[in-house]
Amino acid sequence: MNNQFEQIKSSGDIDEYRLKSNDLRVLMLQDTSTPVATFMVTYHVGSRNEAIGYTGSTHLLEHLMFKGSRNFNKEKGTAIWDELQSIGAQINATTWNDRTNYFEVVPSEHIEKAISIEADRMRFSFLRDEDRQPEMTVVRNEYERGENSPFDVLDKNIWATAYQAHPYHHSTIGWKSDIENVSTERLKEFYDVYYWPNNATVTIIGDFEKDNTLSLIDKYFGEHKKSSHEIPEVYTEEPKQEGTRRVVVKRSGQSGITAIAHKTPPGLDNDMYAIQVLGKILCDGKSSRLYKKIVDKGLATSLFMYDFPFKDNGLFITYAFLTPGTDNQKVEDIILKEYSDIIKNGVDESEIMRAVAQIRATVAFSRDGSYAVASALNEAIAIGDWQFYTTFLEKIKLVTINDITRVAEKYLVEDQSTVGWFIPKIIDK
Amino acid sequence: MKFKESVITNEPIKGLTTFIIPTKVRDVVTISGSMLGGTLFSNPENNKISSLTSSMLDKGTQNKTKHEISDKLESLGAEISFISSSRHINFTAHCLKSDLELVISLIAEQIKNPVFPDEELNLLKKRMIGNLEISKDDTKKQALIGFLREVYPEKHYNYRSTIEESIKDIKTISSDDLKKFHNTVYGLGSLNIAVAGDINNDFFINKIQKYFTDWKSQNIKKLSKSMSANKRNESIKIKNIKDKTSSDIYIGQSIDVSEDSEDYLGLMMGIYILGGNFSARLMQTVRDEQGLTYGIGSTLAGCGYGTSGHWYTWGTFAPNLIEKGINATIKEINNWYNSGITEKELISKKTTINGSFQVSLDTTGGLIDKILTNVEKDREISYLDNFTNKINSLDYKKINKIIHKYINPKKFTTSIAGSKV
Numbered sequence: 001m002n003n004q005f006e007q008i009k010s011s012g013d014i015d016e017y018r019l020k021s022n023d024l025r026v027l028m029l030q031d032t033s034t035p036v037a038t039f040m041v042t043y044h045v046g047s048r049n050e051a052i053g054y055t056g057s058t059h060l061l062e063h064l065m066f067k068g069s070r071n072f073n074k075e076k077g078t079a080i081w082d083e084l085q086s087i088g089a090q091i092n093a094t095t096w097n098d099r100t101n102y103f104e105v106v107p108s109e110h111i112e113k114a115i116s117i118e119a120d121r122m123r124f125s126f127l128r129d130e131d132r133q134p135e136m137t138v139v140r141n142e143y144e145r146g147e148n149s150p151f152d153v154l155d156k157n158i159w160a161t162a163y164q165a166h167p168y169h170h171s172t173i174g175w176k177s178d179i180e181n182v183s184t185e186r187l188k189e190f191y192d193v194y195y196w197p198n199n200a201t202v203t204i205i206g207d208f209e210k211d212n213t214l215s216l217i218d219k220y221f222g223e224h225k226k227s228s229h230e231i232p233e234v235y236t237e238e239p240k241q242e243g244t245r246r247v248v249v250k251r252s253g254q255s256g257i258t259a260i261a262h263k264t265p266p267g268l269d270n271d272m273y274a275i276q277v278l279g280k281i282l283c284d285g286k287s288s289r290l291y292k293k294i295v296d297k298g299l300a301t302s303l304f305m306y307d308f309p310f311k312d313n314g315l316f317i318t319y320a321f322l323t324p325g326t327d328n329q330k331v332e333d334i335i336l337k338e339y340s341d342i343i344k345n346g347v348d349e350s351e352i353m354r355a356v357a358q359i360r361a362t363v364a365f366s367r368d369g370s371y372a373v374a375s376a377l378n379e380a381i382a383i384g385d386w387q388f389y390t391t392f393l394e395k396i397k398l399v400t401i402n403d404i405t406r407v408a409e410k411y412l413v414e415d416q417s418t419v420g421w422f423i424p425k426i427i428d429k
Numbered sequence: 430m431k432f433k434e435s436v437i438t439n440e441p442i443k444g445l446t447t448f449i450i451p452t453k454v455r456d457v458v459t460i461s462g463s464m465l466g467g468t469l470f471s472n473p474e475n476n477k478i479s480s481l482t483s484s485m486l487d488k489g490t491q492n493k494t495k496h497e498i499s500d501k502l503e504s505l506g507a508e509i510s511f512i513s514s515s516r517h518i519n520f521t522a523h524c525l526k527s528d529l530e531l532v533i534s535l536i537a538e539q540i541k542n543p544v545f546p547d548e549e550l551n552l553l554k555k556r557m558i559g560n561l562e563i564s565k566d567d568t569k570k571q572a573l574i575g576f577l578r579e580v581y582p583e584k585h586y587n588y589r590s591t592i593e594e595s596i597k598d599i600k601t602i603s604s605d606d607l608k609k610f611h612n613t614v615y616g617l618g619s620l621n622i623a624v625a626g627d628i629n630n631d632f633f634i635n636k637i638q639k640y641f642t643d644w645k646s647q648n649i650k651k652l653s654k655s656m657s658a659n660k661r662n663e664s665i666k667i668k669n670i671k672d673k674t675s676s677d678i679y680i681g682q683s684i685d686v687s688e689d690s691e692d693y694l695g696l697m698m699g700i701y702i703l704g705g706n707f708s709a710r711l712m713q714t715v716r717d718e719q720g721l722t723y724g725i726g727s728t729l730a731g732c733g734y735g736t737s738g739h740w741y742t743w744g745t746f747a748p749n750l751i752e753k754g755i756n757a758t759i760k761e762i763n764n765w766y767n768s769g770i771t772e773k774e775l776i777s778k779k780t781t782i783n784g785s786f787q788v789s790l791d792t793t794g795g796l797i798d799k800i801l802t803n804v805e806k807d808r809e810i811s812y813l814d815n816f817t818n819k820i821n822s823l824d825y826k827k828i829n830k831i832i833h834k835y836i837n838p839k840k841f842t843t844s845i846a847g848s849k850v
Contacts, residue, residue, distance in 0.1 A: 033453035034430070036791040081708040086777040088784010091707075107787045134720025137750075141723040144675035144747050148568060206791070252671035254562040286487075286499035298552050301559040323559035354504045361506025364456045364525055368626070369792035 002214040004222060012390030014377070019218060022226040024197035026217060027386060029205045029373060037206035038370040039114040040103040041122070042381045044201075045194035047172040048097050048234055048311065054182045054190070056174015059095040060132075060139050061187050065102065066093070067131040070124035072117050080117055087113060090371070095172050098311040099382035105371045108207040112216050118202075119220035122195055129184040136180060143173050150257060150422045151319070154249050158261050161247045162315055162418040166238040196227035201381045206370030238263075238313060245418040253424030255301075255324045258331040261317040261418045262411050267309025267383035273395045274403035275316060275411065279307045280355035281347055281404070282338065283318055287354065290318065293334050299326045311383045315418075316411065328421040339412045346405045356396055363393045430790065432813040436800060441634045444617030444646050448800045448810075449633055450625040452793060456526050458626040459793035460536070461801050463517040465649040466614040469586055470516075472606070476590070477598040479513040479614075481553065482607045486511045488549035491542040495549065498535060507532050509539070515586060516652065516734060517805060518615070526627045530636050537640035543611065545604040554599050561592050561599075566670055568677040571846035572743075575666035576679035579842045580739050581658050587731040587738060616647035623800045625793040656736050658683030661840040668846040676751055676847025680758060681741030684835050687732045688806065695831040696729060698823050700740055702770045702778055703727045703762065711742065714761050721754045722746055727762075733806060740836070748848050755843065766838045769829035783817045 001007070005026070008016040017026040047058050072078045084091040090105040102121075104114035146152040156171045163169040173179070202221070204213055241263065265271050283290050283305040294300045305318040320331045366376045380389035437449040471478040487509070488495045502509060507524035509532065520540065524532040564570050577589040590598070620641075624633055661682050686692055704711040704727025711725045722744045731738030742762065746754035789795045803813055 031453070034787075034791050036788050079708070081706075082777065085706050085708045085781050086784075088781050088786070088788055090785070090788055105788050105791065107784050110784075134718060137720035138716055138723050141675060141721075141745060141747060145723060145745055147674040150566075253566055255559060285503040287496065287503045292496075295556070296552065298555045301556045301563070321559075321563070323555055324562050350504075354500075357504055357506040359506070361523070361525055365523055368454050368457050368459070368794070371791065 004218045011387045022197040025201040027203045032207045035108045037108050037208045038105045038374040040203040040374045041118045042101045042201045042378050044199050046098045048167045055170040055178040062093045062095045063135050068126045069121040071120045101378050115216045116220050123224050127188050132184045154420050154422045157247045158420040161245045197224045198226040199231045203374050205373045248421045250423045256322040257422035258328045259319045259420040261315040263416045264314045264316050274399045274407040277355045277399045281351045342408045441638050445620045448623040460522045460624045461797045462622040463519045464620040466518040467513045467516040475598045478610050482610050483511040483513045486539045486543050489544050490538050533636045545607045568846040571668045572677040572679050572844045576844035580683040616645045618647045621804050623797040625796045664842045666844040673848040675745045679741050679844040683739045685737045687735045692831045695828045699828045699832045702774050703765045715757045772825045775825040
């Protein structure tokens with residue numbers, strides 16, 4: 001093995017290394033099923049690290065990172081999109097609450113290209129004002145497209161209502177006025193605080209040669225020093241919620257949405273496993289409790305819930321997309337009654353077995369293709385422990401009936417809830 | 430990977446062909462199947478019959494209620510879905526290797542012996558109508574409907590009903606209509622099943638024979654190929670939808686070329702250079718340089734199965750930027766048409782398409798999608814192996830001639846859906 005690296009640990013066929021010169025973390029999983037590899041860089045910075053005036057900066061910066069860097073730019077005829085798409089790579093980047101990731105799915109023989117581009121833009125991105133100006137309107141149109149959707153608007157409102165102090169209050173794309181007005185200097189400052197090898201994890205999944213790839217990572221990322229400053233921690237905590245909160249969005253539309261959110265613990269809290277199982281029991285599939293009581297009764301066209309594990313506290317949200325004419329309150333009452341029933345009467349063993357089977361299959365499917373693995377691993381990296389991905393299923397299997405009742409009682413508490421309604425204003429078009 | 434060497438093809442039962450591709454992925458199996466009987470095979474007076482029939486397959490069989498089916502599947506974490514595309518009835522299933530036999534048996538039971546209960550049909554109709562009502566506010570869907578209704582005559586395969594027409598059609602369908610459709614269309618004959626993942630050939634064939642041998646045969650004829658589009662006219666369709674912060678725009682025209690044409694790949698490549706990906710011209714100018722949109726692209730569509738289709742450019746713009754956005758888009762299309770593509774662009778996009786083809790095979794779903802689409806179009810499996818050579822043989826001068834042969838920049842249809850400024 002390349003002696004510039006130190007092996008840290010292994011779990012679930014994944015090996016972790018540290019580049020000694022700058023503390024870059026590297027995760028590797030070899031799979032030679034197809035001659036394809038995914039290369040991903042996850043930065044430990046997301047909209048969680050923003051505040052008033054520069055919400056959406058992480059995402060806007062992500063866009064600017066494609067505008068050119070020292071070795072890869074239009075002036076040299078080596079623009080990032082051109083270089084990667086000309087080899088057939090799938091390429092993109094995404095930003096979320098706790099992380100920003102940049103990735104390339106490439107034919108295996110082109111992995112060096114992906115590594116060299118990501119290393120170059122880690123510290124040598126141009127971030128020019130003449131690039132920010134047209135990109136701001138691009139991002140604003142992305143925001144506007146999201147605003148077209150009643151679900152997106154309601155979801156933003158629920159988070160903004162449930163979280164008042166903590167930065168999960170604002171969505172990843174940020175507030176429109178911040179997108180329009182944040183300065184290039186502020187974005188550069190953001191870049192210089194967070195885009196360092198010691199605040200990033202590189203993941204390589206698929207068909208690659210390990211020693212050679214480590215040497216390439218050393219060759220390209222090894223030129224960067226670690227940051228001379230400590231990466232700042234977010235210290236804002238959400239004050240205790242003392243009572244149900246409600247938010248209503250009224251707009252032109254055809255049918256309503258009812259949503260109920262409850263605060264959940266940080267993603268690495270042990271209760272998160274039981275919460276994931278509880279979500280499956282309530283909402284996943286046609287056999288789930290709420291599907292039978294809401295969709296099967298013709299009250300909603302569809303139903304889903306999410307309880308993503310985040311670095312800090314999250315939300316357990318159930319969404320019901322109502323059939324035209326269905327009353328929001330009626331569906332809200334059904335959802336809350338079901339929550340109460342679980343708190344009071346618990347769940348059956350068969351329900352837990354079904355939920356665990358669903359999760360077991362989901363975990364297996366999440367290993368179908370190198371990008372699927374990298375993507376799932378990326379979210380575990382974001383919450384602070386990549387082994388969350390490799391140990392997830394084993395922890396899920398340990399969840400008991402008592403755990404479900406306990407977490408339902410602890411987290412599905414009325415005073416910790418935020419109820420959201422989308423009410424359509426049906427207007428003759 | 431060579432498809433011809435990797436894909437094991439069998440006809441274990443007359444009228445049912447299997448395509449098996451074992452991969453190194455562990456425990457996971459993906460199955461997809463298709464047979465003739467899509468929406469174009471519905472009663473001409475009501476093209477929703479096929480889609481309601483396929484959507485009702487999981488609502489109960491002669492031996493199981495819908496809850497017994499979903500309980501069995503979900504207790505394994507497996508999924509089966511049925512859908513009607515324009516020509517085919519399709520199904521897809523994901524499961525663990527250990528559950529494969531049960532999943533095959535459930536696919537067979539649902540597709541062979543559904544019972545179409547009235548109560549379930551009424552519930553499904555209510556949900557489908559609800560979704561259609563919601564789509565009245567979907568700017569992209571509304572712009573596309575407006576565009577397709579303008580470029581195709583009513584009887585064309587690619588014509589699209591309005592939301593109101595679709596709702597009306599759904600309301601009139603009875604369970605007897607579905608039973609009759611199932612009885613006359615569903616069966617062996619054109620059924621193809623592709624499977625990829627952690628799979629054993631003999632085991633799969635054995636289970637297919639076990640669960641499908643007793644199914645009746647149907648003699649469904651393929652649809653005739655000749656189908657003319659509307660005569661081209663410069664036209665504009667506008668759908669006003671209130672409270673929308675972004676509008677969707679389609680610009681394009683019908684096009685007299687099908688995938689079987691020798692000009693198809695050349696035209697496809699020419700249009701890909703205009704708007705096929707981020708590094709294509711439209712994204713580089715209208716988005717990257719001018720910042721007018723989050724997304725804009727251009728493609729050929731509706732050209733499969735020997736039918737002439739259409740090409741379009743689609744983009745989104747804020748209401749106050751629509752005029753500017755459309756002008757910038759048209760300017761770039763005209764520049765592409767007048768100046769043509771360059772040899773350098775073609776070289777770059779050849780490697781893009783060939784590399785993308787390789788990357789798309791990274792998942793079991795990607796593999797079987799390629800195989801099944803290929804067989805649905807009556808192509809030999811070797812077509813997939815020769816695809817790269819076909820792309821590499823394209824010549825930029827010929828492509829520029831093909832662009833001029835098929836595109837008429839003076840007769841575009843523009844369809845806009847969104848809020849007025």
